[in-house]
Amino acid sequence: MIPSVFPRSEAQLVTSLELESLELGKVHRLLFDLMDDALGRPIALPLLVARGKKPGPVFGMTAAVHGNELNGVPVIHRVFRSLDLETLRGTVLAVVVVNVPGFRLNQRELDEGTDLNTIMPGRAKGSTPQVYAHRVVQRLVRKMDRFLDLHTASFGRINSLYVRADLDHPVARQMAYLLRPQITLHNQPSDKTLRGAAMGFGIPSVTIEIGDPQRFQPELVKSTAQGVRRLLVSMDMIPKRKVQVGDPPILCDKSKWLYTDRGGLLEVYPELCQHVQRGDLIARLTDVFGEVLREYRAPEDGVVIGKSVNPAGPVGSRILHLGHPAAPDRFVPREDDPNASE
Ligand SMILES: [Zn+2]
Incomplete structure (x- = not known):
């Protein structure tokens, strides 16, 4: 094998982030020294900071x-590759x-479990x-x-491509709608999540769930990066581009996970984003000798937001994440329709 060789990115180790002091019209690659490990060495978080030439907000x-x-990592790479620093207003x-x-x-988890x-x-x-x-949030x-x-x-x-957002918060709702996922789930950020912490500090925030762990999924990555560009347009940070976007998301006003009550080998049948009716067969649990232990049926009508694909299922395994579609007039974000512009 003969590899093509390219230099590794140069990155600067920093102990604080002073956005105003970073040169305008440039993308900065930084390693942010968050805290010491047991060797007294920095645990350094890789940051990308694009400073536009014109003043504006921080996305x-x-x-x-x-x-x-x-x-999410290639989403960030893709967004940064697309930025024009001459016209960018503010900082990404x-x-x-x-x-x-x-x-x-x-x-x-973090290394402490x-x-x-x-x-x-x-x-x-x-x-x-x-x-x-604390330092991730504050710094x-x-x-x-x-x-x-x-x-x-x-x-x-x-997972499907889905957004978790407080749809009763006007800015978060607009952000969720502009991201144009397959499903948008109304979810109060009252838990101890990063989104909840940011909302608590008055920063409009949403979470996007982009498919599956431990892999890159190019179509979902591309779609999410396009959604991020629509957010930047809505903040007047990048110019509008006329682009047709897909169907509006399925809006859900609540959701629940369904769990097994016995252990065994689990098969879950519906596809992501599939609508199921109350009583539909959604999963079967088989014992290790191949005999059926349980058949699970949908407890109500809903849409499949996420599902298990791991057959090894002890008691209490997650089966699927069932979204409850919202009534058509429950959320009214129509003024934010991204079909008007990118
Ligand atoms: Zn996560």
């Missing part, structure tokens, strides 16, 4: 808060990998994960005027 993105959720700030220890280990997205906004003086979370996310957190399904499961 922010984070990827890999869960270390094995990777589709992206944390390419938030959970550096988890990313190194191909795992969802803690899910970072359950302890936000962390604590200034606390355990290692609490401090990690990076709070620099943003609007915020998009890029996720995927978890190990053993697959």
Whole structure:
């Protein structure tokens, strides 16, 4: 094999992020020294910062808060490749990998076994994960005027392209609608997620779930990056382009996960985004000798947001994530129809 050889990106190690001090008209590649590891070496988060030549707001993105959720990384790369720094107004700030220890280990959690997205906004003086979370929020996310957190399904499961957002918040609702996912789920950010922490600081924020963990899915990546460009247009940061976008998303006002009540080998039948009716067969659980233990049926009408693809299912395994379609007049974001412009 003869590899083609290219130089590795030069990146500057920084201990603080002063956006105003970064040169205009340039993309900055930074390694942000968040905290020390046990060797006293920096755990450094890779940042991309595009500083437009014209003044404007700060749009922010984070990827890999869960270390094995990777589709957000090429979304960030794609958005940055598309930026014209001569015409860009304001700053695009992206944390390419938030959970550096988890990313190194191909795992969802931080190396302490803690899910970072359950302890936000962390604590200034606390355990290692609490401090990690606190510094991500205070030193990076709070620099943003609007915020998009890029996720995927978890190990053993697959997701549609779907947005979680507080659809009763006008700006978050507009962001969700402009992203044009397959499904948009109304979800109050009352939990201890990064989105919830950012909303708590007054930063309109949404989460997008981009397909499956531990892989790159080019079509979903492309669609999400186009959605991000529509967000930048809506903030007057990049010029409009006339582009036809796809169908409006299926809006869901709530959702629930369905779980197994016995252990065995699980097969889940509906496809992502499929509508199921109450009583439809959705899954079958077989024992290890091949005999059927359970047939699971939809408890109500709904749409499949995500599902398990891992047959090994102990008691309490997730079967599928069933969305409840909202009444047509429940959310009225029509003024934000992206078909008007990109
Ligand atoms: Zn996630």
